[in-house]
Structure formats: C-alpha cells, structure tokens
C-alpha cells in the first residue's frame with residue numbers, strides 16, 4: 001500500500017498486485033471495498049485530501065452506453081450536498097472508467113447493524129430523516145438512485161450519508177449491469193421485477209426497506225433465496241419490526257406495491273419533521289432540506305442556500321470530509337486539475353471527462369475485430385484465386401490477393417470507425 005498522508009482509515013485493505021496506483025490526480029492508497037459494480041479505492045491528492053474512487057466494471061465502447069453514463073454522472077454531480085457524498089467527477093476514457101466522490105469516513109449501515117445491532121430511538125429517527133433528505137435532494141436534481149440499500153448508506157461522524165446515487169442508472173444499459181441483479185433484491189421495488197418504468201418511487205420503497213432493516217436487523221421481505229424474496233415483494237405484506245407509530249405508518253405507505261401510492265421523499269421528510277415539531281408550516285424545498293440536514297446531525301448552516309440544482313460545475317470539498325452543509329460561495333470550486341482540461345480531452349458534460357480517447361479506442365477496437373479480419377482474409381483469398389485463374393502464375397495471384405486483403409481491411413476499418421463516431425455524436 002502506498003503511504004497514507006492523513007490519519008489511518010479503519011478497514012482499508014492493501015491494493016492488490018494488479019490494482020491501478022493512480023486515478024487522475026489521485027494516488028490510490030488502498031481498497032475501501034468491492035461490490036457488483038466494481039472496486040472502490042481510497043484516493044489522496046498532493047494536499048492529502050481524500051476521495052473515494054469507484055473503478056466500474058463496464059465496457060463503454062458502445063456509444064449509447066457511454067452517452068448514458070456521461071449523462072447520468074453529470075446529473076448526479078448536480079445533486080445538492082444534503083446528507084449525500086458528492087459526486088466530484090468521472091473519467092470515461094482510458095482502460096477503466098471511474099467515478100470520484102467525496103470520501104465519507106464511517107461504517108456502512110449494513111456493517112453497523114451486523115456488528116453493533118439494530119439502530120433505535122433518536123438515532124433511528126435521525127437516520128430516517130437524513131436518508132430521506134438525501135433522497136429529496138437526489139430526486140429534485142432529476143436523479144433516481146436505483147440502488148439504495150444499507151451498503152449505500154455510510155454513517156459518518158456528522159450523520160448518515162447516501163452514496164452511489166446515479167451510478168446504477170449510469171450503468172443501466174451495459175452488459176455488465178444487466179448480467180447482475182442491479183440493486184439488492186431485498187430492497188428492490190415490485191415494479192423493478194415487472195420491468196415497468198423506474199422512477200423516484202422505487203427509491204422510496206428502498207428507503208423504507210432500508211430503515212426497516214436498520215430497526216430490526218432484517219429486510220422486510222426477507223433475504224433468503226432470490227425468488228422467495230421476489231415473490232414476497234410482489235405479493236406479501238411486509239414483516240416489520242416494532243417501530244415508533246409515525247415511522248411505522250410511513251414505512252408501510254412507502255412499501256406500497258403500487259408506486260403511485262407511495263409518498264414523495266419531500267412529503268415523507270415533512271411528516272417526520274412535523275413529528276418532532278421541527279416543521280410546523282409549509283417550507284420551501286431549500287429550507288426543508290436544510291432542516292432535514294440539521295436534524296440528521298449536521299451543524300446548522302447560517303447562511304443562504306444555493307439553488308438546489310446549480311448549473312455551475314461542482315466541486316470538491318477542500319478539506320477532508322466535513323459535511324458540506326453549505327453553501328453560499330462555499331460550494332467548493334472545481335478541482336484544479338479539471339479547471340483546465342488537457343487539449344485532447346473534450347468535456348461533454350461538466351465534470352465528466354470524455355472525448356479524444358474515444359475515437360482512438362474505437363479505432364483500436366475495430367482494428368482487432370475478428371469479423372473484419374476474417375472478411376478481409378476471405379476476400380483476399382478470393383482475389384488470389386481470381387488472379388491465379390486469370391494469369392496461371394503464383395506471383396501475380398499472390399499480389400492480387402494481398403492487395404485485395406489490404407484494401408478490404410482498410411476500407412472496413414475506416415467505415416466502421418466513422419459510423420461509430422457519428423453515432424457517438426448523436
């Protein structure tokens with residue numbers, strides 16, 4: 001493991017022999033964990049600031065997959081920093097795409113419950129408020145998390161933070177993603193098994209299942225075989241632990257089978273905050289998120305909030321993970337290395353580096369395409385045979401065959417690369 005500049009991070013594992021050692025300006029100093037989407041590394045820059053770098057297992061050579069990835073990550077970057085780990089930027093060129101986000105020190109909710117038991121009392125209330133505040137911020141930026149579960153909530157020093165939002169969707173159309181069950185079954189809403197349209201209500205369902213897990217130590221539809229869980233999610237009533245009355249009522253509503261019957265994240269937040277008298281009258285969204293943020297454990301911000309979906313490129317916090325409660329000018333500035341992009345990089349969306357390398361990578365991919373080589377070989381042989389029939393001499397026949405091979409190979413290579421390039425730009 002490369003030396004850590006800052007304090008030790010509990011649970012950080014050594015890099016494996018073939019792990020990358022850098023990602024953009026960050027030195028990778030260890031493994032934070034691995035999941036179905038890839039491996040997450042702890043990165044440090046020269047100033048010792050820390051980030052989480054998720055190297056995703058995905059092939060972005062398909063232009064559609066690539067453009068969906070870029071679009072979803074750009075949207076995730078616009079999520080306001082309330083109870084979330086901010087997405088800082090992404091790199092889609094190079095051998096392996098990666099997404100960089102704020103590093104949150106702490107146990108995941110899953111690990112916390114496994115090692116220390118269920119969350120109760122005020123801590124449960126703060127957890128529910130913090131996670132639904134994050135969802136309200138995520139949804140108001142037009143993003144759907146699609147993979148909310150206890151592994152994607154980190155219990156930071158200053159309250160719970162939701163991580164990984166938008167990534168499942170960014171990987172949505174790719175082979176890698178479709179070959180695994182996205183999200184964990186026990187937290188997936190019924191519409192996800194029916195292949196219906198997915199929207200914010202699927203996150204509300206996942207939120208309720210996550211809070212029920214936190215309170216009781218097991219998800220409300222069990223966690224045994226995939227099909228048994230799916231059947232219960234689709235047809236059975238949830239099996240909930242004992243919960244405070246308001247939370248119990250809310251969680252049952254949020255676990256409704258029909259997505260249209262589930263309340264929106266902001267409604268859930270208002271009802272939780274009313275319960276402890278934090279909200280007595282209708283609030284603007286920004287103020288509501290601010291109260292949610294404070295209730296979840298963050299210090300009170302005493303300056304005006306920025307727009308919830310700023311258009312300016314977002315930022316990397318300048319210090320180690322203090323909760324970015326907010327904002328004024330304090331919405332951090334674009335990381336220095338992204339302020340001036342290298343000339344060969346084309347920034348298709350703020351904070352997502354993509355471009356120059358794509359055409360080159362496509363050309364390399366097409367050059368090794370087995371079908372292209374076989375077709376050229378076949379037509380080259382046909383050319384050689386025709387040359388032999390015409391001249392009855394081996395030399396000229398071989399020359400005709402070689403020229404036919406080279407011409408067919410090059411023409412196919414150029415046409416395939418150009419077509420890929422056009423559809424990339426669409």
Ligand SMILES: Nc1ncnc2c1ncn2[C@@H]1O[C@H](COP(=O)(O)OP(=O)(O)OP(=O)(O)O)[C@@H](O)[C@H]1O
Pocket residue numbers: 032033034035036037038039040052085101102103104105108147151152154163164183
């Ligand atoms: N921003 C972050 N800050 C701190 N730790 C993180 C961060 N992102 C990920 N981690 C750590 O890395 C581990 C692996 O994360 P990863 O998202 O790959 O797996 P997962 O959440 O278990 O599964 P999935 O791939 O379905 O999301 C997490 O359990 C968490 O401990």
Ligand SMILES: [Mg+2]
Pocket residue numbers: 035151152163164
């Ligand atoms: Mg995760």
